[in-house]
Amino acid sequence: RCTGAKVNGRLVALDTQLNSGDLVEILTSKAPDAGPSRDWLKFVRSSRAKAKIRQWFSKERREAAITDGKEAIFEALRKEGLGLNASRRDQLLEAVAHELGHASTESLFVAVGEGGASATNIAHRITREVRPEIDAESDDLIAPPRQRTVRSTGPGIIVEGLDDVLVRVAQCCAPVPGDEIVGFVTVGRGVSVHRADCTNLAVLTDQRDRMIDVSWSPDRVGRFAVWIQVEAFDRAGLLRDVTGVFTDVGGNIVASSSATGRDRVAVLRYEVELSDPGHVARIQNMLRSVDGVYDAFRIVPKGDGTE
Numbered sequence: 001r002c003t004g005a006k007v008n009g010r011l012v013a014l015d016t017q018l019n020s021g022d023l024v025e026i027l028t029s030k031a032p033d034a035g036p037s038r039d040w041l042k043f044v045r046s047s048r049a050k051a052k053i054r055q056w057f058s059k060e061r062r063e064a065a066i067t068d069g070k071e072a073i074f075e076a077l078r079k080e081g082l083g084l085n086a087s088r089r090d091q092l093l094e095a096v097a098h099e100l101g102h103a104s105t106e107s108l109f110v111a112v113g114e115g116g117a118s119a120t121n122i123a124h125r126i127t128r129e130v131r132p133e134i135d136a137e138s139d140d141l142i143a144p145p146r147q148r149t150v151r152s153t154g155p156g157i158i159v160e161g162l163d164d165v166l167v168r169v170a171q172c173c174a175p176v177p178g179d180e181i182v183g184f185v186t187v188g189r190g191v192s193v194h195r196a197d198c199t200n201l202a203v204l205t206d207q208r209d210r211m212i213d214v215s216w217s218p219d220r221v222g223r224f225a226v227w228i229q230v231e232a233f234d235r236a237g238l239l240r241d242v243t244g245v246f247t248d249v250g251g252n253i254v255a256s257s258s259a260t261g262r263d264r265v266a267v268l269r270y271e272v273e274l275s276d277p278g279h280v281a282r283i284q285n286m287l288r289s290v291d292g293v294y295d296a297f298r299i300v301p302k303g304d305g306t307e
Helices: 038-042 047-080 086-099 105-113 119-138 205-210 238-248 278-288
Strands: 002-007 010-012 024-028 151-153 157-160 167-169 181-185 191-195 214-216 224-233 252-260 265-274 293-299
Touching: 047 105, 047 119, 047 252, 086 105, 086 119, 086 252, 105 119, 157 167, 181 214, 224 238, 224 278, 238 252, 238 265, 238 278, 265 278, 278 293
Parallel strands: 167 191
Antiparallel strands: 002 010, 002 024, 151 157, 157 214, 181 191, 224 265, 224 293, 252 265
16 A cells, blocks of 8 residues: 655655665555555565565455456357356356366366457356356247137236147347337247247247247236346445335345446346336436436347347
């Protein structure tokens, strides 16, 4: 934290040679990110001091690599559009880290941050692991059933033309109440509900007779989860103020991640349970009014690696 020195009450350069009896005052910084300068290695005398300075920069370099690597991997996964929750994502990352010979996911982040491993390749490994679960929805489609105007309810969803059918929300695009949705009939897996703009549906344009009208039930009850990303200039109390917004609207944070780059720009992600679809837009507006926040938006996977 040293920023300068005074010898006998006079400000001097840090490489000033001292004489016996000199009175020395070290000036320090209270900034949380204060640290030594590489130039100090040119004039410090003791090997212990040199070792401490090198150790500090080694730690700083590792922390920067961890941040860069984590951001790169998370960005690559986001582009894959897998819709993973934080727990599942971390589990898969740990497995990939061990497969590649790393002791921990932190070590994997360092390798990516320092250019020793590819974030894209890691994301592809994870995609190969989970994609069969998504692709199964488009395999072996059954013939459309005879049409009847019968309501069948799943997770707050009305299916026209079927009764007593299994209804589940597709994880590739993760629709939530308020989104425009389309149903897709599969073998043994009931009706899979996608966002209307999900590109996993776009590749099935020649099988539109397998798609079915669905809608959100107006009297649905229960909670749903959305991912919200906040981008802000880092400052003391930022996390407290951001999480306070979710609390104010009755949201429940079930997963979160955060990273701050060397430019002090913080990227915060939250998986939040809500009960009212109208709260999504309200939360985004409230977050944008938080001091330091310059953007807040819902993360919407579309199934093609974009959001």
